[in-house]
Amino acid sequence: MTPRPGITPSTILSATVAGLSPVLGMIAIYITLRGHNAPGGGFAGGLIVGIILVLRYLTDGPDALRRLPVDPVVLIGVGLGVAVLTGMAPLVVGESFMESAIWKFDLPLIGSVKVVSSAIFDLGVFILVSGVVAAILVALSEADDEARRGLDDRPGRSGSQGVDR
Amino acid sequence: MLLLLLAYGTTAAVCLVGHRRLGAAAFPLATLPHLATLVWLVSVAGGVLDGTPVTAELAWVDALDLSITLRLDGFGLLMGLLVAGIGALVSVFSVGYFSADHDRARIAGLLTAFAGAMLGLVWSDGLLTLFVFWELTSVASFLLIGTDDRSATARAAALRALLVTGTGGLSLLAGLILLGIASGEWTISGVLAADPTGGLVSAALVLVLFGTATKSAQVPFQFWLPGAMAAPTPVSAYLHSATMVKAGIVVVARLAPVFADDAPWRPIIVVCGVASILLGGVRSLRQQDAKLALAHGTVSQLGLIMVLVGLGTPATTFAGVAVLLAHALFKASWFLSVGAVDHVTGTRDLRRLHGVRRLPVLAATIVLAAASMAAIPPTLGFVTKEGALEALLEGGAGWTGTLALVGVVAGSVLTVAYTIRLAVGVLGNDTDGSHANELHTPGPALLVPPALLAAAGLVAGLAAAPVGGFLARVAASLDPAAGDSALYLWHGLTPALGLSALVLAGGFGLWWISRPATREAAAPRSASTVAYDRAYEALLSGSRRITGSTQSGSLPLYLGIVLLSIAAATGAALAVDRGLLDVSSFPIANSPLEVAICLVTALSSLGVILARQRFGAALALGGSGYLLALVFLLQGAPDLAVTQFLVETVTVAVYVLVLARLPQRFSSAPAWAPLGVRIALSVVVGLSVAGFALHASTAREAPSVAEEYLRRSEPEAGGRNVVNVILVDFRGFDTLGEITVLAIAGAGVVNLVAAARREQRRKHLDDGTDVEDLSGRSPGVWR
Structure with a gap:
């Protein structure tokens, strides 16, 4: 754990944020999906993911952002891909670009569920926005970290290997 | 037809993709599509020559009415036979010419791709199809000239050729589009049938002629062609003498019978053509590199063909087609022979070549090709040159025809002179026995293709009548009136024969006189190359200067310009219809809470301005952002408010990261923006944006889409x-x-x-x- 200068690392805060993160993640997805009928949507959801990362950064330092399970740049691509493919899918069945489809079906226990294809589009927006925010945060925090710590002359040092703990 | 083009594309792709493994097998593979094309062309030749073209169409972008439209008529048949026939021979020659040191598969692949594009070009009927294939040949030529990518000269020559022909291509596109608009037809045959007239057409023709002049290396764009000799010799033989440089001629030939009478057409073609004939001829006399001498000769010959087909009378059209065939045969033969000579002796320098005459087949080939090039009977070169002189003597094209006649006669004298000089230079020396020992006997792959081409020139000359009949049917597809033309090996004591004799004598005399002067002369740098290079340099340095003067790198300056532009745009819009701005219709506030929030927001914004430290300013900015979100919420826009909250949160976090790398305090303002200027700018921008926002909400004229969306x-x-x-x-x-x-x-x-x-x-x-x-x-x- 690399403590940020001027900030005393707090185990309690760190543990709290770590515990909260999955919950916040669920909220982000919930906000995204409910966007169709209530305030929210992919953009807001993606920003919530960004806020989770900011919290992790504040408590755990740059290491938190280095341990991301996916490369944020990949997320950007995936999000854009999902959005474009959703837009193009109607072309396959002869509809016009970005025409939305509505499916309704019943699930046991949950009841009647309505899925709109544009929600998938919004999911793409969500992934993309998460990716962009994460990518910017990772890039800036790395640069910040490097500038603070001083440059390390060892060649080939990549961001994923923390140096001086 | 489409299948054949596909075959070329596939073969090219196979060569280029599998290029490590293919090696020596590439060139034999590359002959296959040529052979298929030849077989197909021969099989359909009868019908096509009788006047029933083969057509093919492939829908491409339906919405734009774009399709690949091909049409094989008599002229397309002749060009197709040349492209595929010479292509096959060049491929065979390449087997002997290139060694394992060369990237053979790459060259073979590009040659095949080029051949496919060239066939597409000569068979195109669609105006845009023509342009697409035209550009493809330019690109293939660029890549092939730059084959030796370690040589700076080759790279520069390739780029020069691409830029010149590419510029011409754009001009051609513009011209073709104008033709399409003027006639409402998007195929060549349609445009010709519609025969549009008017100022638009004249402009279109000028643009088209600009394009064809670049491609067919006409003055003043001839300079790229000698540079293109940086390409390997088989490539030069194929692209830069026999086929690609004929692309401009193909377009001119198709348009001339209908458009030659339009005002700008003949003067442009004939003046440029005659200039090319003379300049190319004179320059060729001064080259010491056999290949460069040939290249300048090609400029001259292209000028001749251009003048003939460009004049557009039935007789000259026919003569142009005939000279085109003759030129393709003897010039390709010449190039390949010089390539073989180079391969055998290791030099192309006319001053150093020795002993080539001891290689009987090669020497005979060169003599035959030279005879055809100098128009000595009974070769095809002679027969067609006679036909050309006869057509020009016939007149029918006004003063341009007379100019053309004078130019062609003078050019032919030069042609005879440089041909003799070239032939003597290559074959004449056999004084030094030691060099002869270094010669190795070239293999059949190097000897047979040029010999076949040269022999074809001789046979076709002897069989002038049937060849003339064939060419007449070819020319008839361009201009039906040319259908009854004929070629004669001997047609009595005519003025044309007299001129031919005069030309031969004059050419011999010129060679004899100029011999001492041209023996050691180093060729001067072409003035147009220099002009081109200067223009190119000026363009680059000019754009560097413009970038340097507009992009100062000063963020305050950029911001100032952006803000001023916004203020100017919105302010101008407000000034235009200020009468509509009726402030009294706005309620001051909906609730006291709103007033309070707005006040705090304003204070917070003031804090941003007054803050001395960056961090404080960032926090104050974030604060005003949150407060704004509250306003959104009060106005009943929860979505906007949510997004605003989240954005502010993430932004402040990013600020913190960035701020860590910046000085704590703001840097001092640039000298051009003292406090007064900055305040004035802010006030102007603020007022105009706020005024615009107020105005926009009252300026609605059409009903809102909101109702529709809600419903x-x-x-x-x-x-x-x-x-x-x-x-x-x-x-x-x-x-x-x-x-x-x-x-x-x-x-x-x-x-x-x-x-x-x-x-x-x-x-x-x-x-x-x-x-x-x-x-x-x-x-x-x-x-």
């Missing part, structure tokens, strides 16, 4: 949150564009930061700066 949201898009439905459905395309921009911006930030870090690290390694210091300074992009 359709639930049933059509299945969502009750109309804001979101607008984003992802009604205006989903906009959102798609926005997230694309977002993705690009994100990638940009990541890369900028990475670049700044690299820079910093390099600096550190270079001068060992104390890096702790860097966090206090502003490195890289944050400057």
Whole structure:
């Protein structure tokens, strides 16, 4: 754990944020999906993911952002891909670009569920926005970290290997 | 027809993709599509020559009425036979010419790709199809000239050729589009049938002629062609003498019978053509490199063909087609022979070549090709040159025809002179026995193709009557009136024969006189090459200067310009219809809470301005952002408020990260913007933006789409949150564009930061700066 200068690392805060993160993640997805009928949507959801990362950064330092399970740049691509493919899918069945489809079906226990294809589009927006925010945060925090710590002359040092703990 | 083009494409792809493994097998493979084309062309030749063209069409972009439209008529048949026939021979020759040192598969692949594009070009009927194939040949030529990519000369020559022919290509495109608009037809045959007239057509023709002049190396664009000799000799033989440089002629030949009478056509063609004939001839006399001498000769010959087909009378059209065939045969033969000579002796320098005459087949080939080039009977060169003189003597094209006649006669004298000089230069020396020993006997692959081409020139000359009949049917596809033309090996004592004799005598005399002067002369640099290079340099340095003067790198300046533009645009809009701005119709506030929030927001904004430290300013800015979100909420826009809250939160976090790398306090303002200027700018921008916002909400003339969206949201898009439905459905395309921009911006930030870090690290390694210091300074992009 690399403590940020001027900030005393707090185990309690760190543990709290770590515990909260999955919950916040669920909220982000919930906000995204409910966007169709209530305030929210992919953009807001993606920003919530960004806020989770900011919290992790504040408590755990740059290491938190280095341990991301996916490369944020990949997320950007995936999000854009999902959005474009959703837009193009109607072309396959002869509809016009970005025409939305509505499916309704019943699930046991949950009841009647309505899925709109544009929600998938919004999911793409969500992934993309998460990716962009994460990518910017990772890039800036790395640069910040490097500038603070001083440059390390060892060649080939990549961001994923923390140096001086 | 489409299948054949596909075969070329596939073969090219196989050669280029499998190019490591293919090696020596590439050239034999590359002959296959040529052979298939030849077989197909012969099989359909009868019908095509009788006047029933073969057509093919492939829909491409239906919405734009774009399709690949091909049409094989008599002229297309002749050109197809040349492209495929010479292509096959060049491929065979290449087997012997290229060794394992060359990237054979790459050359073979590009040659095949070129051949496919060239066939597409000569068979195109669609105007845009023609342009596409035209550009493909330019690109293939660029890549082939630059085959020796380690040579700076070759790279420069390739780029020069591409830029010249590419510029011409754009001009051609513009011309073709204008023709299409003027006639309402998008095929060549349609345009010709419609025969449009008027100023638009004249402009179109000038543009088209510009394009054809670049491609067919006509003065003043001839300079790229000698440079293109940096390509391997088989490539030069194929592209830069027999086929690609004929592309301009193909277009001119197709248009001339209908458009030659239009005002600008004949003067442009004839003046440029005659200039090319003379300039090419004179320059050829001064070259010491056999291949360069041939290249300048090609400029001259292309000028001749251009003049003939460009005049557009039935007789000259026929003569032009005939000379085109003769030229393709003897010039390709010449090039391949010179390639063989180069391969055998290791030089093409006319002053150093020795002993070539001891290679009987090669020597005979060169003599035959030279005879045809100098128009000595009974070769095809002679027969067609006679036909050309006869057609020009016949007249029918006004003063341009007379100019053309004089030019062609003078040019022919030059042609005879440089041909004799070239032949003597290659074959004449056999004084030094030691050089002869170094000769190795060339293999059949190097000897047979040029010999076949040269022999064809002789046989066709002897069989002038049937060849003339064939060419007459070919020319008839361009101009039906040319259908009864004929070629004669001997047609009595005519003025044309007299001129021919005069030309031969004059040419011999010129060679004899100029011999001493041209023996050691070094060719001067072409004035137009110099002009081109200067223009190119000026363009580059000019754009550097413009970039330097407009992009100062000063962020305050950029910001000032952006803000001023916004203020100017909105202010101008307000000034135009200020009568509509009726402030009295706005309620001051909806609730006391709103007033309070607005006041605090304003205070917070004031805090941003007054803050002395960056961090404080960032916090105050974030604060005013949150307060604004509250206003949104009060106005009943929860979606906007949510997004605003979240954005402010993330932005402040990003600020903190960035601020860590910036000085704590603001840097002092630039000299051009003292406090007064900055305040004035802010006030102007603020007022105009606020005024614009107020004005926009009262200026509605059409009914709002809001009602429509609200009504359709639930049933059509299945969502009750109309804001979101607008984003992802009604205006989903906009959102798609926005997230694309977002993705690009994100990638940009990541890369900028990475670049700044690299820079910093390099600096550190270079001068060992104390890096702790860097966090206090502003490195890289944050400057």
